Amino acid sequence: MANEKGITVIGVAIFFLLLIFFPKFIIQHYLLISILFIIAILLPSIIRFSRKNMTSREMVMLAVLAAIAGVSRIPFAPLPSVQPTTFVIIASAIALGPQSGLVIGASAALISNMVLGQGPWTPWQMVCWGMAGFIAGLLAKTFFMKRMTWRLIYGFIIGFIFGWVMNMWILFSGFGDLTLETFILLNTQSFYFDLAHALSNVFFLFLFSTIWIKILNRFKEKYGMFQENRKE
Amino acid sequence: MLRGFRSFHPLVLLLYYIAVIAGLMLNQHPIFLTAAFLSIIFVNLILDKGIELNKWKYMIIFLDLFVFVFTPVFNQQGNIVLFELFSRAFYLEAVIQGAMIALTLSGILALFTTFNIVMTPDKFLYLFSKFFPKWALILMLALRFMPLFRKRLADIQDVQEMKGVSMKDGKLRDKAQNGMLFLQILLTYSLEEAMQTADSMSARGYGLQKRSQYKAYRWKSRDWSMLILLFFLSLSTLIGWQSNKTILTLTPELESILLQGYSWFYLLGWFLLISLPIWTEGKEVIKWNFYQREI
Numbered sequence: 001m002a003n004e005k006g007i008t009v010i011g012v013a014i015f016f017l018l019l020i021f022f023p024k025f026i027i028q029h030y031l032l033i034s035i036l037f038i039i040a041i042l043l044p045s046i047i048r049f050s051r052k053n054m055t056s057r058e059m060v061m062l063a064v065l066a067a068i069a070g071v072s073r074i075p076f077a078p079l080p081s082v083q084p085t086t087f088v089i090i091a092s093a094i095a096l097g098p099q100s101g102l103v104i105g106a107s108a109a110l111i112s113n114m115v116l117g118q119g120p121w122t123p124w125q126m127v128c129w130g131m132a133g134f135i136a137g138l139l140a141k142t143f144f145m146k147r148m149t150w151r152l153i154y155g156f157i158i159g160f161i162f163g164w165v166m167n168m169w170i171l172f173s174g175f176g177d178l179t180l181e182t183f184i185l186l187n188t189q190s191f192y193f194d195l196a197h198a199l200s201n202v203f204f205l206f207l208f209s210t211i212w213i214k215i216l217n218r219f220k221e222k223y224g225m226f227q228e229n230r231k232e
Numbered sequence: 233m234l235r236g237f238r239s240f241h242p243l244v245l246l247l248y249y250i251a252v253i254a255g256l257m258l259n260q261h262p263i264f265l266t267a268a269f270l271s272i273i274f275v276n277l278i279l280d281k282g283i284e285l286n287k288w289k290y291m292i293i294f295l296d297l298f299v300f301v302f303t304p305v306f307n308q309q310g311n312i313v314l315f316e317l318f319s320r321a322f323y324l325e326a327v328i329q330g331a332m333i334a335l336t337l338s339g340i341l342a343l344f345t346t347f348n349i350v351m352t353p354d355k356f357l358y359l360f361s362k363f364f365p366k367w368a369l370i371l372m373l374a375l376r377f378m379p380l381f382r383k384r385l386a387d388i389q390d391v392q393e394m395k396g397v398s399m400k401d402g403k404l405r406d407k408a409q410n411g412m413l414f415l416q417i418l419l420t421y422s423l424e425e426a427m428q429t430a431d432s433m434s435a436r437g438y439g440l441q442k443r444s445q446y447k448a449y450r451w452k453s454r455d456w457s458m459l460i461l462l463f464f465l466s467l468s469t470l471i472g473w474q475s476n477k478t479i480l481t482l483t484p485e486l487e488s489i490l491l492q493g494y495s496w497f498y499l500l501g502w503f504l505l506i507s508l509p510i511w512t513e514g515k516e517v518i519k520w521n522f523y524q525r526e527i
Contacts (some may be wrong), residue, residue, distance in 0.1 A: 046364055046367060049367065050365070050367065055434070056433040056434045057431070057434075059366070059369060059370055059373070059430070060373060060427070060429050062370050063370045063371075063373035063374040064373075064374075064419075064422050064423055064426045066370065066371075066374040067373075067378050067381055068381060068418060068422065070378060071377075072415050074382060075385055075399060076408070078399070079399075079404065079407060079408060079411075084411075084412060084415065088415070103367065107367070107370055107371055107374055110371060111375050114353045114356065114375060115378060117284075117288075117344075118347055119344045120341070120344060170295065170299070170337070181306055182302075185306070200408065203408060207409060207412070208412050208416065212419070215420060215423075223427060
């Protein structure tokens with residue numbers, strides 16, 4: 001394992017050296033650098049996940065949740081900008097932990113785009129939903145996710161941050177000067193969509209999060225999955 | 233059997249897309265970008281007669297207009313004032329910048345429509361399974377679950393509608409609540425079912441030893457030649473960008489848009505790089521015509 005740690009340290013060092021010594025390059029090529037950042041965010045968790053010893057039941061459960069998150073847009077298609085994907089990801093991350101949350105979020109983005117068509121937004125969606133799940137999973141044991149009020153606030157904030165990050169791929173494609181002004185202009189364009197997303201997150205979390213987490217926890221216990229103290 | 237551009241090894245195809253996207257972002261010159269955009273549209277036409285591109289055209293046009301209109305409003309760098317509006321100057325440089333960004337964006341979007349035609353999910357997953365075997369397995373499972381769940385959701389909706397629970401009428405609140413109820417039924421139903429899938433996986437020996445893989449795509453000799461061609465063409469693009477031959481300098485002083493000297497050489501390399509699908513597909517078209525004439 002020492003070897004792996006060494007590689008990680010070298011990777012992190014190269015990443016920071018690039019940031020420090022090529023500032024001009026970064027200022028000129030936001031998109032390239034932002035993709036580098038996305039890779040830097042997702043890759044370590046994915047590699048750790050690949051090394052984990054998982055039973056087939058755990059794998060299938062993750063696949064089911066990712067597929068439900070992807071499919072969940074379909075019954076809501078007639079209701080404009082109401083989509084429960086974020087809710088499904090947050091609820092399953094609270095029950096199953098940060099790593100599973102990240103995998104479910106990123107996979108849901110990837111497979112729903114395989115059906116709807118890939119685009120430059122795919123990596124952004126992957127990182128957004130992946131991180132929404134990851135953070136929810138990290139905070140699952142704290143009062144943040146245990147108290148309903150804080151859970152709702154989290155859902156609301158995530159709704160807006162999701163929209164803002166999704167706007168960034170347009171911004172980073174070189175939309176004039178990257179100033180606060182342009183950023184705000186872009187976000188006012190999408191304000192109502194983001195608000196609808198945030199409010200639907202709050203709505204679903206308020207009504208359904210307790211029972212969904214209960215269902216998932218019951219499955220976990222019934223089939224002995226995702227037990228933390230299991231021998232790796 | 234696949235022919236033409238689609239029959240190359242997925243890794244070669246992925247590298248082609250990475251090279252072209254990087255080139256689109258680096259070569260910030262109106263002539264380079266226009267050449268790129270036109271050839272990508274031609275690639276679309278030759279691959280599927282532009283059916284896929286047609287689905288995305290409104291999004292592309294909308295984004296282009298948005299960027300083209302708003303860039304000059306916010307970009308206040310330049311020397312040549314075109315006109316003034318609401319005490320804001322509009323610079324020629326900013327307009328050119330806006331056009332270049334719009335071309336880059338539409339080029340990337342049009343390229344992604346060809347990506348969706350060429351990189352079908354099976355090729356995509358094949359590449360994934362090379363790098364992240366475990367994640368790829370989850371994705372494959374999830375991808376199979378999608379149509380199954382869609383069918384199950386329709387069944388659940390039908391049954392629940394008989395009970396009077398539906399998403400068709402009522403207030404928005406009730407509709408959303410009922411929709412979520414359907415999803416909850418789908419969740420418990422599918423998780424129970426999925427445990428069977430998992431157990432049958434274990435019963436067939438999943439996790440006992442290293443997984444073997446079915447190789448759907450074999451590396452052929454023509455993949456090598458394509459790879460070498462890709463390497464040299466992207467190298468020429470990179471050198472051109474490094475020596476500022478493929479970038480239009482906007483500030484401090486606007487450069488002439490016309491190409492000079494070596495820029496033509498780099499333009500040729502860039503055009504050859506993007507139009508690799510056109511050559512490979514075009515060969516097939518010529519062959520087809522030739523054989524038809526023989527008959």
